[in-house]
Amino acid sequence: MKRRMSRRRFLSRTASVGAGWWILADGRSAWGYPANEKLNLALVGAGKRGNHFLNAIPKTGQNLAAVCDVDLKRAQDFAGKLGGVPAYQDFRRLLDEKERRIDGVIVATPDNTHAVIAAAAMKRGKHVYCEKPIAHDVAEARALRHIARERKVATQMGNQGMASDSFRRTLELVEAGAAGEIREVHLWFVFGGSGPLARPQETPSAPEHLQWDLWIGPAPFRPYHPSYFEGWGAWRDFSTGCVGGGGSHSIHMAFKALKIGALWEGGEAKGTIRIEAETSERCPENFPRWAFLRFDIPARGPLPPARLHWYNASEEELRKRGVWERLERIAGRSLEWKEGWTPRSGTLLVGSKGVVHTNAHNSLCALLPERDFPDSGGPPRTLPATAGHEEEWFRACKGGPQALSGFDHSGPAIELLLAGNVATWAGRPIELDPLASKVVNDEEADRVLRRQYRQGWSL
Secondary structure, eight states: OOOOOOHHHHHHHHTTSOGGGOOOSSTTSSOOOOTTOOOEEEEEOOSHHHHHHHHHHHHTTOEEEEEEOSBHHHHHHHHHHTTSOOEESOHHHHHHHHTTTOSEEEEOSOGGGHHHHHHHHHHTTOEEEEETTSOSSHHHHHHHHHHHHHHTOOEEEEOGGGSSHHHHHHHHHHHTTTTOOEEEEEEEEEOOOOOOOOOOOOOOOOOTTBOHHHHHTTSOOOOOOHHHHHOGGGOTTTOOHHHHHTHHHHSHHHHHHTTGGGGGTOTTOOOOEEEEEEESSOOSSSOOSOEEEEEEEOOBTTBOOEEEEEEEEOHHHHHHTTHHHHHHHHHTSOSOOSSSSSTTOEEEEEESSOEEEEETTSSSEEEESGGGOTTOOSSOSSSOOOSOHHHHHHHHHTTSOOOTTSHHHHHHHHHHHHHHHHHHHHTSOEEEETTTTEESSOHHHHHHTSOOOOTTOOO
16 A cells, blocks of 8 residues: 655655646645644734644644734744744735645635635636635625535634534524524624715825725725724725624624525525614714614525624624514523623514523523523534634645535625615615625615726635
8 A cells, every 4th residue: 555645755755757747636636634733824913813823733743834014024023933934025926926725725815805705816827815804895705615615625614613512402492393483583783884984085194014004905996094004894895894704703603593594695595685784873984873773584495585794893883773672582581691892782582482692702501490401501412523723724734624614604694784784874674695695786786786996806
């Protein structure tokens, strides 16, 4: 029997061969990965989320082989903490120079460049872990899902809550009918938007170590200002707001339990999703101080139509408008979790036999009333157990099962949420055809599903 050639031996034997032939059909075609083989990973984005991987990746036995950030000083400082790995300012140069030496790419930049970096990496056969919400607009999320399927790479969105026993055990119970028929869902995030902001009039020079044009990415160009760089989350050109940022943690129990993703696959599940928005004010460039959305979901095969309510606002606003009291009445208990992230945000799935209550990240879940569901805890019994969120992606990169939050799931979920942003921008109801990725009742809103890229940028 022939000995299996390791990845490093394979590379060393082919290093003298010209790079021109190095074209992979997909991310697994060149070799198989032994279970204990380290992955060489590149990190693009060395800010807050990027810092999470500084410790997380080495702890899991993988190797951070390169780091990239438009702020070269930040990239170099980060690289120094890793023992001097190569530091890059432009992700395209990183991919050109490290294509043969990296297996996967972690994307941890602001929302406006998630998709272009993820797409470029996948087209080179690289596995991709992308922080939520993977895309800035609906068309980008659709494109990433198709590219991932075509290139057969392992993907995952950074929404750690799905990698918990509580999420998986509750999901399998709901899918088995424990909560009964679900027609009503509530998702709330105790967080508001900036409201309308005037663009800054000053145009200071960007720091020498910051490549501003690259930070802007495919978005419309505007002169550098520190309020954009540091406060990008307030601007629609760069951010997806609370609906994209918070919703990409909160949506998964509802999206999977109600099989909403079937609307993206066709078959028996057909129809449009009506989305209505009520907001504090019109915010064409920013995000409203509060936003309430209603998603009317058509039937999916045997499953009935359902309505998803989304609320993001301060707790004071939620109480003033009677939302908080109504949600507590549905839950039959306090909405606050004693542990976990954002303990006063969460979701409720209202069934004919019971109510599912989760925290905002879907990592803590309960079937209510608890006295009626004594066996609702513990590890999952039909869904796969998890060794950890990132670990699922690592195993998928090595040929294992796809991660539960791979782009086949997270892509359609993000499309749904980002269509909500289109509704808050339009200020009028829209009808989304998820299979065609089209707003069928509003041409102007339909155009917003796919923003115009600046010259030189594409997926």
